[in-house]
Structure formats: structure tokens, C-alpha cells
Amino acid sequence: MSADPAVVLESLRAAIVGLRADLRRNPGPAAQHSILVDPDHLLPVMRHLRDHCGFDLLTNLAGIDWPDPKLADAVAVPDDAGDAAVRAAGGFLEVVYHLDSTKTRGAPLVLRARTADRSDQVSIPSVVGVFRSAEFQERELFDLFGIHFTGHPDLRRILMWDAFEDHPMRKDYVAPDDYEYEPTPHGDVLEKARKHDPPKP
């Protein structure tokens, strides 16, 4: 099957009753459109894509932190027929799935799934049962973004140590303040330099 998200979405709608998903258009030159899937329907969608649409390879999972949900919809505008406009007031976390096919050529199919918010409802169903390759990548997203993948067989931190409590890829992460002298500070480092090495009076 073609990797055109519109065609795939039609196939999904025909196969899954009451599917909450819509097409997100990328207005940029890349024109890499994606399908925003409600987390409740993520597993049936993945299974259908694997078993009936030829997408047999989950190559990549990416996480995005959207503290401002308006920005999320600015880069991937909803299609006119959009019915799964998940928008949380305080922002949300998003997982982007890249599905490829070893049988057909073409660009990967991009799926998105969003959590309800950024604080306590950060669960998304794990797709490890469908694509085993998601195991480590979901652990990485759990580690760096704090997204909880329900049903994951071994959801532990993978890059940072176990006692670590933060999620460094979140936009509101504050790195430990262990500045040391920089000969040519600029940007954020310049701000730190001003704070730690006050200029000579």
C-alpha cells in the first residue's frame, strides 16, 4: 500500500469502527503529512498497518514536548475533516512514529499520538507488542520526556541513571547549575557567566 497518509487513513477508517484519527497536513516544503491517532486506538491502528498495509518496520520513535499547544497545530495543521483535535490547555507530550515498509518503496508513514497533558496524564499505550523495535525507543522517551508507555514489558530509564528524577528533553527542564569559566561565552552561557563571574568593578 502507498505511504500516502490520506489513503492509509481511509483504509484505517474502513477497518476500525469509530476510529478517532485525522490527517495533519505539513504546510512546509517537506509536505510530510501525518496521521494524528487517539491513544485509545493506537494499538488497533498499528496492528492494522502491520498486518494489512505492509508497514512491517517501525524505524523511529520521536518525542516532542509542546508546552504551548498552539505551536503544535501551527506546524501540522488539522485537515478540514479533523475530528480528533486533542488539545490540552497546559500543553501535551507527543510521540511520533515512523513506519516503513520493506516491501514497497517510498517515504515513511508518520503517526502521531498525544498525551492528555504534561503532568499526570502522560500515558500512551506501548506498541512493543506489535513492533518489538519500539522497546528501547519507548524507554528512551520515558527517560527523556517522562512519557509512560502502558503495557511496556520493562519501562526503566535507559540513558540517565536510575536515581535521576528529571526529564531532560522537556522544555521546562532546568539543568544543574555547574557553570565553569568559559573564555568566549555567548547566548545562555553568557547569562550564566554574568551571574557566576561578575565583571570587575
Added chain:
Amino acid sequence: MAIDPTLARELKASGVHVTSLEQLVNWGRSSSLWPLQFGLACCAIEMISATMAKYDMARFGAEVFRPSPRQADLMIVAGTVTKKMAPQVVRLYNQMAEPKYVIAMGACAISGGPFKEGYNVLKGIDRFIPVDVVIPGCPPRPEALLDGLIALQEKIRGEKLTGSARARHADPDAPAEMPIPECGAHDIVPVANRGIWNPPVIEREEGGAE
């Protein structure tokens, strides 16, 4: 007691080699540095290359990479030291037998390199273990590692084993083990061993560094 170099040369011309125990010991130590076999990142690839036939670190007596810290004299910290890895590196250093030397190879091991202002990389291994030679580069070429090794050999040959200026490993009061940091809730604890790492306070000129 120092040997008169003129006398030593005259004796050598007549077939008598005069040396001191200190010189002999230092010569032996510098000529058979056994590095610890471990690498942390891309610098390790250059380190491996330096040991292979083209660059042949064996010419300097340092080809016997030991898989155990208990048999090693030299720790080449080759690569990015993450905060998660730092306690293990210090623990390996502690397990090495004296005398032991450390080469910090590459920008990351020296200062954190391109990851310096990141959240997960140590800003230089010299915060936790004493470093003898630093080799800048990203990564340094094998020639640079050989140059660093030769610099370390020269340093060892000049070491004093007695007196007030003696080397660290010959001083019974100097610490042989370094405290191992712990991975805390937000950062590594402590962020540095203040006993060996005290950077100078540099006053910043307003506008000068911008």
C-alpha cells in the same frame, strides 16, 4: 646524590655506565607503561589505531593493554565521560596499583568538549582524578596520543622518589584513592573533588569576552 654529568660521560666512554637508583626505576617505569584497556567514545578508536601496526605504540613499551585495572599503570581516558560513567571511571582508577598515571585524551575528557554545557556530561575527568597529561583534539590523531605518551614518559623520568618534591605515588600522605561520586537525583554528587580540583577564579572583563 647527583652524578656529575661530565664524570658520567667520561666513565661511559670507557665502558662504565653510572646511574642512580631513581633514574633506573624511572627508566623502567617509563619504558613499560601498561595502559588500561577501556574506551569511552570515538577517541578510543584513535587509541586503538595508535596501537596497531601503522602507528605501533609498542615502540614505546606501551602496547600491553591490560583488561584489568590491577595490572595497569596508565589510564587513558579516551572519550566522553558521562555523569553516569564517571563513578565507574573513578572506581577503575582506585583499583589500579601505584604508581599510576592518567592521560586525558580529547576535548571531552579534558573539559566536556562540545557537550560541556549539556546536562549529562562531566566537565572534565580532572574534577575527580589527577590527570598527568592532557591531549587536546576532537579526537586527537594517533600521533598526538604518541606525543602525549612520550610527554608522560619524560615526566616519569624526571620524577623524584624522595624529598619534599617527590611524586604523588611516593608520598605516603598523598591520597591513593579518590572519593567516588554518586549519581544523585539531579546531578552527580559532589560535582567535583575539591581536594584536587580548584580552578582559579578569573575575573571577567565586561564586554571583553563577548
